Amino acid sequence: MSDPIIDHFAIWFRRTLLFIVVALLQAIAxxxxxxxxxxxxxxxxxxxxxxxxxxxxxxxxxxxxxxxGSLAIGILTTTVFYLLVSKWWKKRGDVHRRGARFGEGEM
Structure with a gap:
């Protein structure tokens, strides 16, 4: 059995750690x-x-x-990348389109 709160913090921690690693790799490069x-x-x-x-x-x-300057550029480009991924992810997981639909004039 898993705890949803701990799962949420684990996901948040992994994404933050991945952000830091990607930003540092970009800055080093x-x-x-x-x-x-x-x-x-x-x-x-x-x-x-x-x-x-x-x-x-x-x-x-x-x-x-x-x-x-390299650190700042790495952080900013990683931020833009995360924002683009989150915008794409939001469109993919749109829950408002699920469920039953009624056609016009039908019941």
Whole structure:
């Protein structure tokens, strides 16, 4: 036997965890693309850029801007994806169309 309240919280927790994982994966992919392809950072210098992003100095804020911008873009695109899926899901599960129907003038 299952408890519907615990099932609801388990679904909510799984979806939240999936949201965080997908947003972080998008942010990592975007920041790696910017660093490796656009700025041409070598693989050996990635650790320096990550360290500089977590503790930015006054004179060099570019690593922090790239990291936090990538995180923001990852969160926003994941939010849009979740909203699109929820809108699609709402149309699929429309319960107002179920049940008996009476034709016009019939009984």
């Amino acid at each position: 975007l920041s790696l693309w910017v660093l490796l392809v656009e700025i041409h950072v070598t693989n050996n210098d990635l650790q320096f850029w990550l360290r500089a992003a977590w503790s930015p100095t006054i004179d060099n804020k570019l690593p922090a801007v790239i990291l936090y």
